[in-house]
Amino acid sequence: METSPESNATPVLERLLPDQPAVLGPGHTMGTVTDKITAIVLRRPMTLGWLGGFVIAFTMLNMLVLAVGYLFFKGVGIWGINIPVGWGFAIINFVWWVGIGHAGTLISAILLLLKQNWRNSINRFAEAMTLFAVACAGMFPLIHTGRPWLAYWLFPYPSSMGVWPQFRSPLVWDVFAVSTYATISALFWFIGLIPDLATFRDQAKNPWTKRIYGLLSMGWRGSARHWKRYESAYLLLAGLATPLVLSVHTVVSFDFAIAIVPGWHTTIFPPYFVAGAIYSGFAMVLVLAIPIRKFYGVEDMITLRHLDNSAKVMLATGLIVAYGYSMEAFFAYYSGNFWERFMFLNRATGPMSWAYVLLILFNILIPQLLWFRKVRMSPPMLFMVSVVVLVGMWLERFVIVVVSLTRDFLPSSWGTYTATRWDYMTFLGTLGLFFTAMLLFVRVMPSITIFEMRTMLPESKVQEEVAAHD
Amino acid sequence: MWGCMRAVGQWMASYMAQIFHRSANTIAKASIIAAILLIGGLLWAGLELQRSPYYTYAGVARSQPVPFSHLHHVSGVGLDCRYCHTSVETSGFAGIPPTKTCMNCHSQIWTNAPMLAPVRESYRTGKSLIWTRVDNLPDFVYFDHSIHINKGIGCNTCHGPVDKMPLTYAYASMQMEWCLNCHRDPGKYLRPHRVKEDPKDPHTMDDQVFNMTYQQPTAEHPVVLPDGQSFTSQDALGAYLVKVKHVRSVRDITSCSTCHR
Numbered sequence: 001m002e003t004s005p006e007s008n009a010t011p012v013l014e015r016l017l018p019d020q021p022a023v024l025g026p027g028h029t030m031g032t033v034t035d036k037i038t039a040i041v042l043r044r045p046m047t048l049g050w051l052g053g054f055v056i057a058f059t060m061l062n063m064l065v066l067a068v069g070y071l072f073f074k075g076v077g078i079w080g081i082n083i084p085v086g087w088g089f090a091i092i093n094f095v096w097w098v099g100i101g102h103a104g105t106l107i108s109a110i111l112l113l114l115k116q117n118w119r120n121s122i123n124r125f126a127e128a129m130t131l132f133a134v135a136c137a138g139m140f141p142l143i144h145t146g147r148p149w150l151a152y153w154l155f156p157y158p159s160s161m162g163v164w165p166q167f168r169s170p171l172v173w174d175v176f177a178v179s180t181y182a183t184i185s186a187l188f189w190f191i192g193l194i195p196d197l198a199t200f201r202d203q204a205k206n207p208w209t210k211r212i213y214g215l216l217s218m219g220w221r222g223s224a225r226h227w228k229r230y231e232s233a234y235l236l237l238a239g240l241a242t243p244l245v246l247s248v249h250t251v252v253s254f255d256f257a258i259a260i261v262p263g264w265h266t267t268i269f270p271p272y273f274v275a276g277a278i279y280s281g282f283a284m285v286l287v288l289a290i291p292i293r294k295f296y297g298v299e300d301m302i303t304l305r306h307l308d309n310s311a312k313v314m315l316a317t318g319l320i321v322a323y324g325y326s327m328e329a330f331f332a333y334y335s336g337n338f339w340e341r342f343m344f345l346n347r348a349t350g351p352m353s354w355a356y357v358l359l360i361l362f363n364i365l366i367p368q369l370l371w372f373r374k375v376r377m378s379p380p381m382l383f384m385v386s387v388v389v390l391v392g393m394w395l396e397r398f399v400i401v402v403v404s405l406t407r408d409f410l411p412s413s414w415g416t417y418t419a420t421r422w423d424y425m426t427f428l429g430t431l432g433l434f435f436t437a438m439l440l441f442v443r444v445m446p447s448i449t450i451f452e453m454r455t456m457l458p459e460s461k462v463q464e465e466v467a468a469h470d
Numbered sequence: 471m472w473g474c475m476r477a478v479g480q481w482m483a484s485y486m487a488q489i490f491h492r493s494a495n496t497i498a499k500a501s502i503i504a505a506i507l508l509i510g511g512l513l514w515a516g517l518e519l520q521r522s523p524y525y526t527y528a529g530v531a532r533s534q535p536v537p538f539s540h541l542h543h544v545s546g547v548g549l550d551c552r553y554c555h556t557s558v559e560t561s562g563f564a565g566i567p568p569t570k571t572c573m574n575c576h577s578q579i580w581t582n583a584p585m586l587a588p589v590r591e592s593y594r595t596g597k598s599l600i601w602t603r604v605d606n607l608p609d610f611v612y613f614d615h616s617i618h619i620n621k622g623i624g625c626n627t628c629h630g631p632v633d634k635m636p637l638t639y640a641y642a643s644m645q646m647e648w649c650l651n652c653h654r655d656p657g658k659y660l661r662p663h664r665v666k667e668d669p670k671d672p673h674t675m676d677d678q679v680f681n682m683t684y685q686q687p688t689a690e691h692p693v694v695l696p697d698g699q700s701f702t703s704q705d706a707l708g709a710y711l712v713k714v715k716h717v718r719s720v721r722d723i724t725s726c727s728t729c730h731r
Contacts, residue, residue, distance in 0.1 A: 157513075160521055162647025201489065214489040218498060 021308070021377075023118040024456050025300025033301075033453045037196075037446050038203045040296050049295060050439065057435035064429020067422050068143055076146050080419040085405045089423040090144035092397040093430060095252055096280065097137030098178065099273070099393065101185070102245055103281020104130030108188060109241035112234075118309060120452035121301050124196075125292065125441070126285050127189040132437040133284070134182045136430040141174065143426075170254035177251035181244050188237045194220050195230065196446040249277040256400060262343035263404030266331070272324030279317040279363075280393035282310045283386035288438065290383045292447060301448055304377050311376040314367065314389065321396075322364045339409060346407045347399060351416070355399050362392025521643060528644075531637035532602045535588045544633035544682065551625050551632075551680050558625075562614040566601060569593045604640045605629070612731045621715050622660040623652075624679050633682040653723045657708025660715070666694040 016022060071078060081088040104126035111119035142151040154175045156164050165172045198220035201213035220226060253273035256264035286307065293302040332344035347356045366388050369375045376382065402417045441447065454460055523529050543549050551558065554571055558564035569592040576586055592599050607613050618628075626632060630641025642648050652658055661678045668674045673681050686704045687693035693707055694700045701707035711717070722728065 158517060160517075160643070160645040160647050162645075162650040210489055219490070219495055 021304040023121065023303060023305050024453065025303060028300070028457060030454050030457060030459055033457065034199060034203070034450055036298065036301070037448050037450045037453070038200060040298075040442070041444060041446065042200065042204055042209070044296075046443075047295075050443065054436065054439045057432050057439055060428055060432025061436045062432070063425050064432055067425035067429050068139075071143060071422065071426070072148065076144065078420060078422045080417055080423055082415070082417075084408060084413055084415045085402055085417040087144075087401050087405065088417060089419055089427055090140045091255075092394065092401050093427050094137050094140035094144075095273075095397045095401075096394050097133045097140070097430065097434075098181075098252055099249060099277035099280045100284045100390075101130040101133035101137065101181070101281065102249060102274070102277035103285050104128075104133070105181075105185060105188075105241050105245045106278055106281070107285070108192070109238040110245060112238045113242060117456055118306060120456055121303075121448055122285065122289055122306050122310075123452070124189075124192065124445075124449045125288060125438075125447040127185065127192065128438065128441045128445070128447075129281075129284060129288060130185045131182075131189055132434050132441075133281075134178065134185055135437070136434050138178055138182060139430065141171075141178070170251065170258045173251045174255055177244075177248045181248045184237065184241050184244060188234075188241055191230070191233055191237060192449065193445060194218060195222065195451045196449060198222065199450050200446065245278075246274055249273045261404050261408055262339040263347070263400060266328065268324055268327050268331075272321060272327075275317045275320035275324065276393055276396060279314055279321055280390055282314045282317070283389040283393070286310050286314075286382055286386040287390065290379045290386075292442065294379070296442070296447075298448060301453065304379075307379060307382055308373075308376045311370045311382055311385075314386075315370040318363065318367045318370075318389070325360070325364065343404065343407070347403055350403070350407065352399075352403045352406070355395050355403065359392055359395040359399055362388045363396060366392075521645065526640075526643040526645065527604075528640050528642055531635070531639040532604050534602055534637070535599050536586065537637060540632045540635045540638055542636075550676075558615045559619050560616050562612075562616065564615045569599060604638050605642075605644060607644060611729050613729070619679055621656075621717055622663060622679060622711055624659070624661050624681070624684055626682055626684075627659045631682070649729065650724060653728075654720055656717050656720065656723065657712045658704065660708050660711040660717070662693065662695055662707070662711060664696050666696050666698065 079088055079090070081090075104123075107119050107126045108123040108130075111123070141154075142148050145151055153159070154165060154172065165175075194217055197213050197217035201210055201217050204210040204213055250270040250273065253269035257266060257269040259265060289302050289306065289310070293299045329344055332340045335341075347353065367385055369381070369385055374381075375385065406416055407414050519525060544551075554567035555564040556567070569589060572586075572589050573593050576589060580586055588599060591597075619625075626641075628642055630639075632638070632641075661684055663677050663679060665674050665678055673683050678684050685691055687701045687707050689702045692700045692702045699710075701710065717723075
C-alpha cells in the first residue's frame with residue numbers, strides 16, 4: 001500500500017484551522033484515556049457536589065411519585081385541563097421530552113454514519129440522555145389517559161374485546177413511534193456500552209463490582225471476532241436509528257397536524273418539529289456536557305470543539321425553527337383564511353401573547369448570539385443560551401397545544417387554561433427523574449466511550465499504518 | 471478502522487481475567503430463549519386467564535336462594551321460556567318471574583317442600599327472591615333481548631342448553647369478542663320463527679327461536695319453511711333470513727354506538 005510521506009512522521013489525525021480546538025486534548029495515550037474515564041466511576045470518591053445534586057434530583061423524583069400517585073387516586077381532574085383544553089402540560093411535556101431525546105440519536109447514529117469522529121466523546125452520555133428523556137416522555141401519554149392501568153389497550157394484542165386499536169389515528173402511530181424509539185435507543189446504548197463495561201470489569205477491584213460489570217459486558221473478550229460482530233451490530237443499529245431521528249418527531253407532529261384545529265392543521269409541522277427536536281436536544285446536550293466536563297475534569301475530552309460544533313448545530317436547527325415560525329405567520333397572511341389569520345393574531349396579541357413573545361425571544365432572538373465565536377467558545381454563555389432554548393422550546397409546545405385549543409372556530413367554545421400545582425409538580429418531577437437517572441449514569445457507567453476515544457489517539461493510527469505494511 | 475480495532479482488542483485482551491466459568495456462555499445464550507419463552511408464555515397465560523371461567527364465570531353454576539332447575543322445568547315439565555321470561559319478545563330485559571309465577575303451580579304441588587320455603591316466605595311477605603345473575607353485562611353495554619328474538623336468534627344460541635341445566639350457569643363468556651363473533655357475520659345463527667309443520671315432530675309447531683332442540687340445516691336434516699322452501703346449509707338459510715328479516719348491515723351492527731350508547 002502506498003503511504004503518504006507524513007505517515008512515518010507524527011501522525012496527523014485531523015487538520016485544524018488556526019485557533020481551532022482539537023477534539024482530544026494533547027498528551028493522551030490509550031492508558032491515560034482508559035484511566036481517566038474509568039477513574040470517574042471506579043476510583044473517584046463520592047463528592048459533596050454529586051451528592052447534593054442527587055439529593056435535589058431525587059427529591060424532585062419523589063415529588064413526581066407523589067403527583068402521579070395522587071393522579072392515579074383522583075384522576076386527571078387534578079390537572080388544569082378542561083374542555084376546550086383537554087391537552088395541557090402532559091402533552092407539552094411529552095413533546096418536549098421526546099424532542100430532547102432526538103439529539104442523542106442524531107449524535108450517535110447519523111454522525112456515526114457520516115464519520116464525524118468528534119461525536120465519539122459525547123455520544124455515550126447523549127444516548128443516555130435520549131433514553132432517560134424518552135422514559136420521561138413515555139410516561140405522559142400513559143398517565144394522561146385517565147385510566148392509566150388500561151394503557152396497554154393502546155397496543156395491538158389479541159384482546160377479548162375483539163377489536164384492534166384505531167390504526168387510522170395518529171395517536172396509535174405515536175405508540176409505535178415512541179416504543180420503537182425507546183427500544184432502539186436502549187439497544188443502541190447498551191450494545192455501545194459493552195466493550196467499555198468489559199474495561200470496567202477488568203479495572204474494577206471490588207469482586208462484586210467486577211461481577212456486575214462482568215455480567216453486563218456479556219462475556220466480552222475483545223477478540224477480533226467480537227469486534228467484527230460488534231461493528232456490524234452497531235452499524236446496523238445506527239442504520240435503524242437514523243430514520244427514527246426524522247420519523248419519531250414527524251409522527252409526534254401528526255398528533256397535531258392531522259387534527260383540524262387552527263394552529264395544528266399545517267403541513268409544515270413535521271420538518272419544523274424535527275428541527276425543533278434537534279434544537280432542544282443539542283441544548284440539553286450542552287446543559288449536560290458543560291457541567292460534566294467541568295466537574296469531572298474531562299475538558300480535554302469534551303473540548304471546546306464539541307461545544308462549538310453543538311452550538312453550530314443549534315444555530316442551524318434554530319434557524320429552521322425560525323423559518324417555521326415565519327412561515328406560520330406568512331401562511332396566516334397569504335392563505336387569506338380567516339381562521340388561520342385569527343389564530344396568528346391571537347397568538348401574537350391575544351390573552352396568552354406573553355408566551356408567544358417569550359418564545360420568539362428565547363427561541364429566535366437570544367440564540368442569535370451563537371453567531372459569535374466568543375459565545376460558542378464560552379461554556380458559561382453557551383450554558384445559559386442552552387437553558388434559554390430549552391425554556392423556549394417548552395413554550396413553543398405550550399403555544400401550540402394550549403393557545404390553539406383555547407381559541408377554536410366558535411367563540412362559544414373558547415376557554416382558558418391554568419395549570420395547577422399538580423401539573424407543575426409532575427413536570428418538575430420528570431426533571432427529577434431525568435437528572436436522577438443522569439447522575440446515577442455518570443457514577444456507574446462510562447459517560448465517555450473509552451474505546452472510541454482510543455481510536456482517536458495517534459497511537460491507534462500508528463498501529464493501523466504498521467499493520468498495513470505487514 | 472478494522473486494523474485499529476484489532477490492535478485495541480489485543481491490547482485489551484492482555485488485561486482480561488476470568489470471572490465466570492465457561493458455562494456462563496451457554497447459560498447466557500439459553501437465557502435469551504428462556505426470556506422469549508417466559509415473556510411470551512406470561513402474555514399468553516394472561517390472555518388465556520382473562521378468557522377463562524375463572525374470570526368470566528362461563529360454565530360455572532352459581533348458588534341461588536332456591537336451587538331452581540331449568541332441567542326439570544323445561545325438559546321435565548315442558549314449560550316454554552316465555553312462561554317465566556315474559557317480556558323477552560318485547561323488551562330489552564327478558565324478565566325474571568315474580569314469586570306469583572312460581573306459586574301458580576307451587577300453591578298446588580310440593581306445597582310443603584322444604585326446598586321451596588324461601589318461595590313461600592317471599593309470597594307471604596311480598597319481598598322478592600334475590601336471585602344471583604348468571605349472565606351479567608357491564609353497565610356500559612346496551613343490550614336488547616327483543617331485537618335478537620325478533621330477528622331469529624335462538625335462546626340457546628347464547629344461553630346454551632338451558633334445558634339440560636340442573637343449576638343455571640352462563641353458557642358464553644359475554645366478552646366483546648363473543649358478541650362481535652356474531653355481529654360480524656349475523657347470518658351465522660339466524661333461525662326462521664316458523665318452519666313447515668310436521669305432525670310427527672311437535673317442536674315444528676312452535677316458534678323455533680324458543681325450540682331447545684332446533685338444529686341448523688344440513689343435507690340430511692334440511693330446514694323447510696312454511697312456504698316449502700328448503701335449506702340444506704346455514705350459509706344459505708342465514709343469507710336468506712338476513713334479507714327477509716331486514717337485518718341491518720354488518721357496518722351498522724358493529725359500529726361502536728350500537729352497543730355503547
